[in-house]
Amino acid sequence: MSQWKQVQQLEMRLLEQVDYLYDDNFPMDIRQGLAGWIESQDWDSAVNDESMASVLFTNLQTQLEKVRSQEQNFLQRHNMKIIQQQLQRKYTSNLTGMARVIATCLREERRILAATCSQEQGALEQSLQNSVAFERQKNMDNRVSIIRNSVQLMDQAVKNIEDMQDDFDFCYKTLQSRESADRTSEMIKQGITRLQEMLNRLDFKRKEILSKMDVVIKEIDDLMTSQLRPELQDWKRRQQIAAIGGPLLTGLEQLQSWFTLTAQSLFQIKRQLDKLGELVVKVTYESDPIPLQKPQMEERVKFLIYHLIKR
Structure with missing residues (x-):
């Protein structure tokens, strides 16, 4: 053209x-x-x-x-x-004068066109940046929300384990009373079989909740490393630019929300681990997964809480 x-x-x-x-x-x-x-x-x-x-x-x-x-x-x-x-x-x-006039007109036209292209390019880049920022925020919102929902579901899972354990404890004490009352050996065998089935289900649920906790903790760790930390660094950079007359800061409220919700999830997982520790005091058995895995998971959660609050 x-x-x-x-x-x-x-x-x-x-x-x-x-x-x-x-x-x-x-x-x-x-x-x-x-x-x-x-x-x-x-x-x-x-x-x-x-x-x-x-x-x-x-x-x-x-x-x-x-x-x-x-x-x-x-x-x-x-x-x-x-x-x-x-x-x-x-x-x-004055032939060179004519050349000068025409050259000036053409040069000024190019300047106006270049300035227009620069403005349009700047608007496009800003639009793209806004779009990328929106998608990044949307992705962060989704991840934080998924983590919160997963932690809420684990709360219910821990409550179910507690109920299962109460049932097991009741049946165990009932069987003990039957043994002391000298009931038939057949009833005792049936009671023992039932207790073993209950214990197997309890063991499965304990392993299941620990596995889910491990997945959520890893997800939080990745969230903090790959997104929360870069977002915070970017905010600090924009804060420095604003201090010397740059654009006004945006996103602090959203950033605080992400940090707060993530911290709440970590504290909730910590309480869940504490609850599992209480359950072990009441009922434990050989190869119980809670005493084997809980200490390491607690250390990871405390580490993440410390670094999240520190930032």
Whole structure:
């Protein structure tokens, strides 16, 4: 697309700037009628080269005569004839001056176009940045929400384990009383079988809740490392920019919310681990997974809580 066509597509306020460039020294009619030819010439070099300026002036007159001869409108032909005569009077003895005027007009057009492109590019980049920031925030919101929901579900799972353990404890004590009452060995065998089944289910649920806790703790660790920490560093950087007159800070409230909800999830997991420790005091057995895994998980949770609050 020619430079002149690009100029014509500018918005009105910028077209007014272009309008200021053209007057009797270089009428816009010439710019319009000889747009392609004018842009193909080296006017900048002609500014300091009299012979080159002379050649361009002669060629300009030839091009104008050609356009005028092809014009069907009588009034337009008349106007172009007057323009040719004006150019001859003005620049016959100042050929480099004509080159300078045209070179200046073309250069100013490019400047206006470049500034417009820069503004559009800046707006596009800002739009893309806003879009990326929105997607990043949306992703963070989703991850924090998923973690919170998972922790809430684990609360219920721990409560279910406690209920299962109470049932087991009741059946165990009932079986003991039957043994002391010298009931039939068949009833005792059935009671023992039932207790073993209950203990197997209890063991499965304990392993299951510990596995889920491990997954959530790893998810929180990854969240803190891959997103919360970079978000905080970015906020600190923007805070420093704002301190020297940069754009106003945004996102602090959202950042605080993410940190707060993540901390709440960690404290809730800590309470769940404490509850599992209480259950072990009441009922434990060989290869009980809670005493084996709980200490290490507690240390990881405390470590994450410490570093989250520290930041």
